[in-house]
Amino acid sequence: MRVVVIGAGVGGLAAAARLAALGHDVAVHERAATHGGKLGEYRRDGFAFDTGPSLLTLPQVFDDLFAATGGPADLVLDPVDPACRYRFADGTALDLPHDPAAVPAALDAALGPGSGAAWSALHARSARLWDLVGEPVLRRPLTAPDLLRFSRGLRDLRTVAPWRTLRGLGEAMLPDPRLRAWLDRYATYSGSDPRRTPSVLSVTAYVEQHFGAWYVRGGLRRLADALLRRCHDLGVAVHLGSDVLGVEVRGGRAVGVRLADGAVPADAVVSDADAQVLYERLVPAAVARRARRALRRAPRSLSGFVLLLALEGREPGPAHRVFFPADYDAEFDAVLGGRPAPVPDPTVYVHAPDDPALRPDDRSEGWFVLVNAPPHDPVRGVDWTAPGLAERYADRVLEVLAARGCDVRDRVRWREVRTPADLERDTAAPGGAIYGTASHGPAAALLRPANRSPVPGLYLVGGSAHPGGGLPLVALSAEIVAGLVGPA
Numbered sequence: 001m002r003v004v005v006i007g008a009g010v011g012g013l014a015a016a017a018r019l020a021a022l023g024h025d026v027a028v029h030e031r032a033a034t035h036g037g038k039l040g041e042y043r044r045d046g047f048a049f050d051t052g053p054s055l056l057t058l059p060q061v062f063d064d065l066f067a068a069t070g071g072p073a074d075l076v077l078d079p080v081d082p083a084c085r086y087r088f089a090d091g092t093a094l095d096l097p098h099d100p101a102a103v104p105a106a107l108d109a110a111l112g113p114g115s116g117a118a119w120s121a122l123h124a125r126s127a128r129l130w131d132l133v134g135e136p137v138l139r140r141p142l143t144a145p146d147l148l149r150f151s152r153g154l155r156d157l158r159t160v161a162p163w164r165t166l167r168g169l170g171e172a173m174l175p176d177p178r179l180r181a182w183l184d185r186y187a188t189y190s191g192s193d194p195r196r197t198p199s200v201l202s203v204t205a206y207v208e209q210h211f212g213a214w215y216v217r218g219g220l221r222r223l224a225d226a227l228l229r230r231c232h233d234l235g236v237a238v239h240l241g242s243d244v245l246g247v248e249v250r251g252g253r254a255v256g257v258r259l260a261d262g263a264v265p266a267d268a269v270v271s272d273a274d275a276q277v278l279y280e281r282l283v284p285a286a287v288a289r290r291a292r293r294a295l296r297r298a299p300r301s302l303s304g305f306v307l308l309l310a311l312e313g314r315e316p317g318p319a320h321r322v323f324f325p326a327d328y329d330a331e332f333d334a335v336l337g338g339r340p341a342p343v344p345d346p347t348v349y350v351h352a353p354d355d356p357a358l359r360p361d362d363r364s365e366g367w368f369v370l371v372n373a374p375p376h377d378p379v380r381g382v383d384w385t386a387p388g389l390a391e392r393y394a395d396r397v398l399e400v401l402a403a404r405g406c407d408v409r410d411r412v413r414w415r416e417v418r419t420p421a422d423l424e425r426d427t428a429a430p431g432g433a434i435y436g437t438a439s440h441g442p443a444a445a446l447l448r449p450a451n452r453s454p455v456p457g458l459y460l461v462g463g464s465a466h467p468g469g470g471l472p473l474v475a476l477s478a479e480i481v482a483g484l485v486g487p488a
Contacts, residue, residue, distance in 0.1 A: 001488055004029065004257050004264055006244045006282070007272030009037020009427075010471060011462035013227035014065055014478035015270050020234035021069040023488030027264070028236060029257065031243040031428065036224035037272070038427050038434065038463070039471070042308055042416060046360025049308045049368050050221055051418065054351040055080055055320065056214040057207055058472035062223070065475050070233060073226040076217040083213040085318040087404060088178045089326040095318065100209045111176050122173050122183070126206030133203060138467040138476050141451050141484065162198060169199040181324050185347070188372060190468060191301025191435035193332040201439060215319065218357045223471070247271070247282045247458060254457035268457050268485055275437075275449040275464040276430050287455050295449070301435035301469075302335045303420035305342070305373040307394055310413040314365045321350040323404045331372060336438065340374030340381035342393050347372065348401055367408070371397055375431025376421040384421035384432075391417065436464025451480045459484060 001024045005016045008030035020026045034040075040051040056062075059077055066073045081098035088094070094110040097103055100123065104116025164172075166187050170180040186204045187194035216222050231238055246258040247269055256265040271278045276295050279288040325331060325345045334343045351368040359365055376384045384390065394417045398409050420432030429436075437448065448466045451459055461477040463469030 001025065001267040001485070002265065003027070003268045003270060003485070004266040005270045005272060006247075006257060006278075007037065007462070008032075008035040008228070008238060008240065009272045009462055009474075010039050010224060010227065011465075011474040011478050012037070012270070012272030013224065013231055014475050015272070015459075015461045015481050016236045016238075017069040017227060017230045017234055018065070018478055018482035019270070019485060020231065020236045022482060022486070024268075024485070026231075026234075026236045027266075028231065028238045029242040029244050029259065029264070030238070030240050032426065033241050035228050035238065035240065036221060038423075038429070039221060039224045040426065041219065041221040044416070045310065045414075047308075047310045047364070047366045048219060048221075048358045049366055049416075050219045050351070051306065051308070051368070053220055053471050054215075054353075054368060056216060056220065056223070056471055058211050059214050060211070061472040061475045065479070066226070066230065069230050073230065075222060075226055077214045078217055080213040080215050080319055082318050082320075083208065084320040084322055086178075086182060087321070087323045088181065089324055090178075091405075092178060094178075094182075096209075098212055103209065107179070111178055115176050115179055118174050118176070118179065122169075122202065123206060123209065125173070126202050127210070129200060129203045130206055130210075133200060138473065139479060141466065141480055162200070164199040166194040166197045166199050166201050169202055170194070178324075181328055184328060185322065187439075188302065189470060190439040191303075191433065192438040192440060193336045195329070195332065196438075196440040198439065198441070213320070215353060215355075217355065219353075219355065220471075244273075244282065246284075247278075247455070249284055249287055249455060252287065252456065254453075254455050266457075268459065270459045270461055270481055270485075271453075272462045274429050274433075274462070275460060277428055278453075278460065279449075283453075283455060283458070288453075291449065291454060295437065298437035299336065299440060300375050300431055300433040301438045303373050303375045303423060303432040303434055305371050305390075305393060305397070305420065306418040307367075307369040307397060308416040308418070309367040309369060309408065310415070311365050311367060311408055311411045312413055313363060313411055316354075317352060319351060319353045321352070321406075323348040323350075323401065323406065325400075335372050335374050340377065342373060342382065342389075342396075343371060344396070345400060346397070348397060348404070350401075350406070364413070369397060369401070373420055375433045376419065376424050377431050381431075382420075384419035390419050434463075435469035439468070451477060452484055 005028040038052040042049045082095040086094045107115040170183040184194040187197040248256040254269045279291045349370045423432030459481045
């Protein structure tokens with residue numbers, strides 16, 4: 001079969017490699033001048049920055065992907081230990097160990113006796129949840145009736161708890177408000193508000209703790225490079241700077257794609273574009289009305305405001321650091337509420353990898369600084385292209401860091417500012433929404449746009465489709481699609 005893949009993000013490349021390994025004739029068309037999608041990279045003056053994901057969980061998913069497409073990749077994974085340093089509004093610092101067996105003692109030492117036991121109870125509950133939704137849900141296509149199978153017994157129903165939010169679960173199981181803030185943050189892994197996110201997403205914390213947090217030596221961008229090499233090895237034709245203008249549909253079936261210089265026929269089309277872009281712009285309205293309605297009703301996920309800092313000097317410390325505000329709810333109100341605005345006092349995430357490949361010399365270091373931000377929406381929200389807004393807010397983020405005991409302003413050699421508008425321009429994600437739609441509502445986390453579209457012969461991969469955003473889930477979406485298409 002001839003297969004055309006729209007987009008050379010991680011999902012598109014993973015799907016292309018799997019389908020080529022199954023014997024299909026595969027071509028990838030990517031609108032940008034480079035591959036990788038949101039797994040991007042920025043280089044300047046000897047500094048290199050990952051501009052997307054900064055850690056890898058469930059590394060076995062990528063081991064499986066490369067094994068299924070020709071053998072191990074030339075990648076070195078290092079454990080991130082501590083997995084993260086959290087600094088709470090009261091000044092308390094918590095270094096969360098890579099080894100889950102060491103977590104309870106670290107919590108008791110940082111937050112007081114009983115914190116470790118509370119975390120252990122949540123971890124055990126989430127382990128049961130992982131058994132229910134891990135393999136059965138994340139590696140298979142999913143529809144609404146499928147959800148019923150995962151809650152057949154009363155015990156299972158209590159574990160999935162579709163009536164409970166992530167915030168509600170934290171309030172029920174974690175007495176310390178600092179530990180509740182730690183759990184709330186996992187809602188942002190799907191671009192969502194913990195007050196509206198189903199408690200099933202507590203499994204994200206379990207996955208990160210149980211399977212570990214990992215770093216790809218040389219930067220996570222090396223993962224995208226390895227996928228591109230694997231595609232080339234398998235004979236996949238990867239066309240960069242090749243914008244797909246539409247999906248050709250005849251007789252109710254996808255039969256190829258339309259480029260500026262003509263049509264490319266195909267027996268199957270796999271879209272790694274955002275689901276909203278696919279259904280609103282690329283597919284004829286007559287065959288996508290229901291999908292369009294569903295996406296229009298769903299709220300966009302949060303976006304991100306990023307500073308890439310080239311710093312003089314080096315200060316040893318954990319690679320991952322999170323600085324919490326005093327009022328976490330105010331952040332979610334600003335980012336995902338009815339009146340979107342840049343967060344005045346945001347949570348600040350810092351990725352400061354100690355990797356010689358990413359700095360010009362040992363007298364310098366590069367920091368990736370991220371805060372949650374509302375998507376770019378000049379009509380109903382924030383216009384991130386407004387004159388002066390990006391630079392003023394960049395200054396504010398550095399002020400917040402300084403107020404929380406991490407002042408690097410006198411060390412900044414130069415900075416690169418990236419807004420949600422930049423993310424939209426670079427990746428075609430509507431508004432720069434990182435995860436497509438937010439996971440709000442009882443089933444939202446498990447019912448994203450399906451991998452098999454309503455149009456026969458058209459399939460979806462990537463973070464906006466099932467099973468969701470994040471590197472391992474995006475790779476699993478490619479595994480699902482390869483299974484749906486089948487061998488040549």
